[in-house]
Amino acid sequence: MSCCGATPDHEDMDAVARLVAGRLGAFLKTLRDNGFAIGLAEGQDAAAVMAEGYADRPGLLRSAFKHLFSARKSEWDRFDGLFDAFWLGKRVRSRSLVAGSPPAANSPSLKSLHDASAGSHGPQGATDQIPSDETPREAGGEGVREGASRVETLADTDFRKLADPDQVAVAHEAAERLAKAMRTRLTRRDQLRRKGDRLDLRRTIHRNISHGGVPIALVHRRRKHKPLRLVVLLDASGSMSPYTAVFLRFIHGVLDAFREAEAFLFHTRLAYVSDAMKEKDAARALDRLSMMAQGAGGGTKIGESLATFNRWHAARVIHSRTCVMIVSDGYDTGDPALLGREMAQLRRRCRRIVWLNPMLGWDGYAPEARGIKAALPHVDLYAPAHTLSSLAALEPYLARL
Numbered sequence: 001m002s003c004c005g006a007t008p009d010h011e012d013m014d015a016v017a018r019l020v021a022g023r024l025g026a027f028l029k030t031l032r033d034n035g036f037a038i039g040l041a042e043g044q045d046a047a048a049v050m051a052e053g054y055a056d057r058p059g060l061l062r063s064a065f066k067h068l069f070s071a072r073k074s075e076w077d078r079f080d081g082l083f084d085a086f087w088l089g090k091r092v093r094s095r096s097l098v099a100g101s102p103p104a105a106n107s108p109s110l111k112s113l114h115d116a117s118a119g120s121h122g123p124q125g126a127t128d129q130i131p132s133d134e135t136p137r138e139a140g141g142e143g144v145r146e147g148a149s150r151v152e153t154l155a156d157t158d159f160r161k162l163a164d165p166d167q168v169a170v171a172h173e174a175a176e177r178l179a180k181a182m183r184t185r186l187t188r189r190d191q192l193r194r195k196g197d198r199l200d201l202r203r204t205i206h207r208n209i210s211h212g213g214v215p216i217a218l219v220h221r222r223r224k225h226k227p228l229r230l231v232v233l234l235d236a237s238g239s240m241s242p243y244t245a246v247f248l249r250f251i252h253g254v255l256d257a258f259r260e261a262e263a264f265l266f267h268t269r270l271a272y273v274s275d276a277m278k279e280k281d282a283a284r285a286l287d288r289l290s291m292m293a294q295g296a297g298g299g300t301k302i303g304e305s306l307a308t309f310n311r312w313h314a315a316r317v318i319h320s321r322t323c324v325m326i327v328s329d330g331y332d333t334g335d336p337a338l339l340g341r342e343m344a345q346l347r348r349r350c351r352r353i354v355w356l357n358p359m360l361g362w363d364g365y366a367p368e369a370r371g372i373k374a375a376l377p378h379v380d381l382y383a384p385a386h387t388l389s390s391l392a393a394l395e396p397y398l399a400r401l
Helices: 010-033 040-051 058-069 073-088 110-116 148-154 165-193 201-207 238-257 282-292 302-312 336-349 370-378 388-392 394-399
Strands: 096-099 126-129 229-235 261-266 270-272 322-327 352-357 381-384
Touching (some): 010 073, 058 073, 165 238, 165 388, 229 302, 238 261, 238 322, 270 302, 302 336, 336 370, 352 370, 352 394, 388 394
Parallel strands (some): 352 381
Antiparallel strands (some): 261 270
């Protein structure tokens, strides 16, 4: 017995820890759905902040989370409203998606979480906080579920199994947001990597000759920065048709967010589509693309398409820090030997080759096609790309380039 009452046992502490983790996870999903770029590192930092006792003081917790998660002025301006809506139950002035909103406007301290742990059943469903709507939401499966919770549900769903138009639209938007979030995370890591310039001894000595050789003015050696460039080649053949639309939205997000990015479409021939996909309006971009990609949905000649790319485009779009991303199932109606030769030539030009095969996520699938067997010896990363989760898994690999 302590001065503050009975000492909680391990089961009570575990219940509190699970409840805190669940609420924090729901809050991170809320921020992601509202355009915040939140990754694993930010989530770990947020958990460490709460573990330091900030959860008992909502004002300090808001300030800590605001500095941790707000990378842009627009995010800084919107954060307080989202925080108050989620943790304090206050109304949001603008239409913002809030996952796991508490039913009562109580402070989310560890004490209150501990008191509520006995009757809590985890995070509530996603709700749309609108001032004019005072009707309580239903908590059952028939209630409104949108935003981050819907994306979470679709995260591990194979794109070819999305039949509901609403689900398809959510997956398309999520793929585009994912590309932009990846760019934000990669930019932050790149800025950290460029810090710590090294001292240039030769230039330092030369500059300080007038001072008798005393190194008063230091000269640092700075590496010329070359940003990561993504070149995406998307297979638009008939066998890839269940996945083409989602990947087009992903590519649209890549071209919109990455300053250094190019896109190509191939089937029986290669088409340069970067200009068409750089339209801000995704619908207009896809309309322009449909007019350019004549012959899509038929057979595939990967080797001939790569030969065209290597001959006419590679010198212009590839530099020493380029990652070429090929999205294809590897079914090639052309000569496998030609595909192997062109892959070898491409490998000598670029930094990395990533081959994304949606069928790799299927149960029992093995790469037996002649085309993919000829290409694999020259591939640095061979990964599935049939769900949103598999696309998100690319970020750590790209960050190391």
